[in-house]
Each structure stands twice: as C-alpha cells, then as structure tokens.
Amino acid sequence: MKYYLRAGLVHSGERVGSNQTAYDDSHVQRVRLVRALIETGGLSIAATKQVLSTLDSDETSLAHTFEAAQHALGVGGASSGSAEPGALRRISELATAHGWKTTVENPGFDVAARALDAFSTIGFAPSDEFLDAYASAATTIARADLRALTTRDRPELVAELMVVGTVLGDALIAGLRRLAQENETAELFPVHTTIHDEKDAK
C-alpha cells in the first residue's frame, strides 16, 4: 500500500498534521482498481502506472482515452521488436475485410500479428476461416464492450471502466474460451473415458 503510494499509483491523501494523512473513498477505490489491474489483468507496476496516468489526465474524450489505454497496455505483454511485415499485412487485410476503421498505431495490430507470427513459426498457418471467426468474435465482444460503456450509470467513471474493461475483458474471454473449448471438444469427441474409471484416485 505504501509501495503503491510511492510508485505513484495512488494519489497521496490530505495531510492532517505533519504525521497524519487522511485517506477517503477515492483512495480505497483506487487501490481496488490497481489490484484488479495487477492481479487479474496481470499488468506490471509500470504498465499500471501508464494506464492510470491516462485516467488521471483531464482529457476525457472516449476515443483518446481508449487510444492511450491501448498504447499503455499493448506493449506490456510481449517482449521487444515488432511483428513480421507479412503478419501485419494479413491482420490489416483482415481488419479491412471486416470493415474496421482503425489506425496503424493501434497496438492491437502488433499483438495480433505477433500471435500470427508465432503460429507460423511452429508450423501452423491459420486459415482465412480461422481468422474470420476470431475477427467476428472480436466484433461481438467489442460491441458488448461499447454498449456496457455507453449505458454506464456514472458517466465520470466511463474512462475507468474502459481501461479496466480492456484488461479484464481479456481475462474474461480467455476463461470463457476455455469452457467453450471443452464443450466443443466433448461434442466432437463424445466421451469414451467416462465409464472406465481408469484413474480412481489421485
């Protein structure tokens, strides 16, 4: 907690005397936000600081906050360098095919292209149908994200939800994908290890 204060993730409270500092609800809320980003979103302290700085800025335009938040998040996960041009182009074409209006600075390009690169290096070339399905899913999710944002009850917290939603939504879809995968697997390959109790205990 004092660590977060020091790191600049939480604004310092109001001094009450030279050794007392007052904290209010905004501090509690902020710490919760920080912990959500770090623990569930898996962000580093540095990335969290970046993200929060956009929240704290007076620029409240939705588009601008989105852009800043994505930049702060984008580079976080991967290492250094950029994705291959070929992969980037393929993602670009995919975006165009889905009618997405995007800017080249969007770190999503790099994140997606890196993933594509990684698929290639291990010898799997994703088909167009595969990528299309992913892109359709992304559209569905993004629409839900924006709907959640615009129907927010407390307008002053929209920026906060946007930032957190970007991070936590990744975790949410990852979890749900795991569940859906299990279901699809079960549907394609009806259980054949159910009756035999090969492993009785572990």
Place this chain on the structure above:
Amino acid sequence: MKYYLRAGLVHSGERVGSNQTAYDDSHVQRVRLVRALIETGGLSIAATKQVLSTLDSDETSLAHTFEAAQHALGVGGASSGSAEPGALRRISELATAHGWKTTVENPGFDVAARALDAFSTIGFAPSDEFLDAYASAATTIARADLRALTTRDRPELVAELMVVGTVLGDALIAGLRRLAQENETAELFPVHTTIHDEKDAK
C-alpha cells in the same frame, strides 16, 4: 538455449563423443515452440514446462490433452486463491445457458470468475447481455479452434497445435479485440479531434 536444456524444456540431443551433442530438427522445432509460448503467450518457464510435459506424455486423447493443457495454463496468470462463489455460480449459469457441457475442474471457470470478481470490486456489475455476448464470442472462437485442430494436416502435431493454440489464441483475440474496439468507438463517436491539431508536437 542451454538454459532451456537445463530447465528440461528441450530434450537433450544425442551424444557424439564426450563433448559433442547432436541436435536435429526436432530440437529446432521445440525451441521455436518454447519461444512462442514464452514470448507471445507470456507463459513462465514453470508453466511452459507443465504444458510441454503434457505434450511429451504418451496420452494422445484430444480431450485429455486439452484438460492437461488447460490445467497447466489456468493458474499461470492469476495469483493465488479462488474466485468468489457468487462469481463462480454466475459463470456456471452462463455456461449452462449456452448449453456448454463442462467439468467443474476446468480452470476457465476460475479465470472467468476472477475477471467477474474484478469487475465487481471496481463497481461495475456486468449485465447478462454483456456476458452473453462474451459467451457467444467464446463459442465462435472455440468452434474455429476445433475446426483448425481437426483439419490439421499432420495428425501427430494436433496436440502441439492444441496447446499452442490455447495460448496464442488468447493473444490473437486480445489483439483483434483492440482493433474492433477502436472501430466501434469510431462508429459511436465520429471523430471530432481531427481538424484541431491541439498537440502539434510532443
């Protein structure tokens, strides 16, 4: 490289003399796989080792490999402990509503429930529509995943693709989601910061 050997991520090559070791294509492939998991997937060494051990096991059933891979991956991102029972129940209901046949051991439950928890702690209660959209998207993705798996040209590499696909697919959907978000934002809030060049340089 020697580090990965030491860590047990790569099988040691055939000794040729007491100071020479021969490596072949399988080693190259393995290293590529390891780097894809670590760099793009963001896995830790320990998690990667877990994942690879399932690949190396002789159990080749699709369902079993999926389960093992998901377990190895599931706990990786988040910290310790479990999600709140309420959030877990909500995810459970969501899965039921979407007709998913799943097992409670699926770490996806915990991952999704944690994300839900995090949304709650920052004061945002996801609506049913929001979760439904995410679940639908998850279904779309999972179907594409399984299709890619079953139409694989080299059957002996299905397990590998499954494991890597679980990890890299997360990154792919995260990137595409960012792109789709930007597009949705642009559609909802047509540009109004284009003409004014408020910030000429930085």
Place this chain on the structure above:
DNA sequence: CACTATCGATAGTGTTACTATCAGCAGGTG
C-alpha cells in the same frame, strides 16, 4: 513526559529469467 502510532524514506528479500564464467576434453593444426 513516557508511550504509542503513524509518517516518509531507505534498505533488504525472494522470485524469475537469463547471462557469464569456468574447468574438462575431443579433434584438428603446426
């Protein structure tokens, strides 16, 4: 006027992912 409690600041700790260094030895070179 001792005691306690909190403050900001600094130093230390444990983990993770590498990187550098080291001795040992087979094979080629002069």
Place this chain on the structure above:
DNA sequence: CACCTGCTGATAGTAACACTATCGATAGTG
C-alpha cells in the same frame, strides 16, 4: 606431440520486478 580452438555441462552472477521490513522523526494520548 604440444597447442589451440570450440564445444560440453555446471555453477555463479546479474538485472528486473514486486514487495516487505526497518528506521528515525514527530505528533497526539494517557
């Protein structure tokens, strides 16, 4: 056949990250 190169496995060291513990100063409490 001494010598050097280059590779081996093994160990020690490093750098970043996220905390955690401790410290002296100080201010309110009994």
